[in-house]
Amino acid sequence: MLTKHLSKLDPRRSATRSPQPVSTDEPAGSVPAVEVVAPEPVAVPEPPVDRKASHADRKLAQKVAALTDQVAQLEGRLDLASGCLAVDRAVSRARPARGGLPRFDDLALPIPDELAARLDKEGVKESKLDADELAFRQDGFLIKEGFIPEDLTARYWADRLAMDEQDPKFSVWGGSYMGIPSMRDVCLYPELVQLVEKLIGMPLALFLSLSGLRSSRRQWHQDFYLKPGYENVNYLAVWIALGDVHPDSGPYEFVPGSHRLPTMRHELVHEWLQPDERVAVGAAPRIAERFVTAACNEMIAERGLEVRQFVPKRGDVLVWHHSLLHQGSDPVNPQLIRPGVIAHFNSVSTLMANNKGIARHPGGGSYVVRTDQAAVVAGRKAAEGLVAASKVQQAAASAG
Numbered sequence: 189m190l191t192k193h194l195s196k197l198d199p200r201r202s203a204t205r206s207p208q209p210v211s212t213d214e215p216a217g218s219v220p221a222v223e224v225v226a227p228e229p230v231a232v233p234e235p236p237v238d239r240k241a242s243h244a245d246r247k248l249a250q251k252v253a254a255l256t257d258q259v260a261q262l263e264g265r266l267d268l269a270s271g272c273l274a275v276d277r278a279v280s281r282a283r284p285a286r287g288g289l290p291r292f293d294d295l296a297l298p299i300p301d302e303l304a305a306r307l308d309k310e311g312v313k314e315s316k317l318d319a320d321e322l323a324f325r326q327d328g329f330l331i332k333e334g335f336i337p338e339d340l341t342a343r344y345w346a347d348r349l350a351m352d353e354q355d356p357k358f359s360v361w362g363g364s365y366m367g368i369p370s371m372r373d374v375c376l377y378p379e380l381v382q383l384v385e386k387l388i389g390m391p392l393a394l395f396l397s398l399s400g401l402r403s404s405r406r407q408w409h410q411d412f413y414l415k416p417g418y419e420n421v422n423y424l425a426v427w428i429a430l431g432d433v434h435p436d437s438g439p440y441e442f443v444p445g446s447h448r449l450p451t452m453r454h455e456l457v458h459e460w461l462q463p464d465e466r467v468a469v470g471a472a473p474r475i476a477e478r479f480v481t482a483a484c485n486e487m488i489a490e491r492g493l494e495v496r497q498f499v500p501k502r503g504d505v506l507v508w509h510h511s512l513l514h515q516g517s518d519p520v521n522p523q524l525i526r527p528g529v530i531a532h533f534n535s536v537s538t539l540m541a542n543n544k545g546i547a548r549h550p551g552g553g554s555y556v557v558r559t560d561q562a563a564v565v566a567g568r569k570a571a572e573g574l575v576a577a578s579k580v581q582q583a584a585a586s587a588g
Contacts, residue, residue: 285462289479292487295413295457296450299511303418306389308447324387328447328509336377336428336503344370345430345527348399356565359400362532363558371397374428375531376553384507384533388422393539393546393554396532401525403438404516407477408484411532412510413452414473419542422535423510429500431527438519438526440498440506443488446513452480465574471567474575484513502527 301310307317307325314322324330347370348358357364365371375394385392398404412420427440457476458466465475488495497517498506508514519526536546536554545557 283459283463285465286459290460290483292452292483293450295460295480295483296452297456298450299418299421303421305421305510307387320383321387324507324509327444328512329442329444330383330387330507331498331500332383332505332507333501334503335380335505336374338503340370340374340377341428341430341502344368344374344529347371348401348430348529353401356568357561359398359404360568361558361561361564362396362398363556363561363564364399365394365397365555366558371399371529372549372553372555373551374430374529375426376549376551376555378552380426380505381553384424384426387507388424388533388535390422391536391554392422392424392533393536393544393556394531395534395539395544395556395558397529398532399529401527402522403519403526405438405518406516407481408488408513408515409473409477409480410446410452410511410513413454413457416454419538420510420534422538423533425508425510425530425532427498427500427506427508428529428531429502429504429527430529431502433498433500433526433528434521434524435497435499436520437524438517438522440528441495441515441517442498442506442508443493443495443513446493447509447511449487449511449513451511471572471574478579488513500528 299308306312307321312325314325317325320330347368351358355364365375372394375397381392411423411425414420415423433439457480458472460479461472461476466472487493500506539556540546546554547557548554
């Protein structure tokens, strides 16, 4: 061991060097050099082998190897599926529209129970739910009166009135919350975030806010079909009253319990659109109104479903399910302002899977970081011609 340490101090010294005899020719008075001989190594007994632990380690290593192989296989299948889906979408987008007008059942399918949101699953024990969860499960909406503090609604409403009524970021883009902290204070009010996350059962993020001063006049629809596949399974939206809403201003209308109907699907709705209409940014839902509205009206009349209006006071909120039928009604008096903001939420996991950046609001809650205002507004303007052409086509079909 000493040789080893000396070797570190003097690299020329070798631990395996053989001992040399002491020279008798050293000059008088000199100290003879002494060669240090390494002691014989001492055998250290190895610790006893824990055969049970070794066996467990081998089994664990085998499981890890098997799981790694399964992950690699699944990733390969996912890549293949993604490629096939891209081809399928390309084919479907190029396919001519189906003829005639669809009925509601032509546009909708039930959501499989294994993919449904927490409160929509068949096996939910309703006796275990609180009043909010039970109402949302059974009715598809939840109204909470005086829920948002007046100081928050008053602050944002003052900011909104100071801005251009026609600014497209409030009615077209939907990302206006990015530059208006007082709007985020309302939409991400901590108790509201707690409520919507309780209903869905997972973290949510604000990704769209609409705050036009008049009724949107957006006709009957379910929100689920606005995204492909099952992106909107864990989605909901909230209508927040910033002041008292007049009944003649075109209040939000909805059909209680309609979330239990089959759900309109993006892919089925697009079958009835022409190829150029399917890819028009921001225009497809508006164009689809030419047959979606008729199908919904027909179904509501045939089934004798109740239509209800939400005429709130300042601070009231209505939370609605992704498949609740709703619309912005036509105002009796178009000059009346409808003071409100609509906040749309989806699960953080879904948004991140779609490469959305998530930020935290200082007051609490999460929101999607949006930088696409110019692209969305330009796309909507470019699509206005298609919407106008669709209305002409609809009028011609009705006259025929």
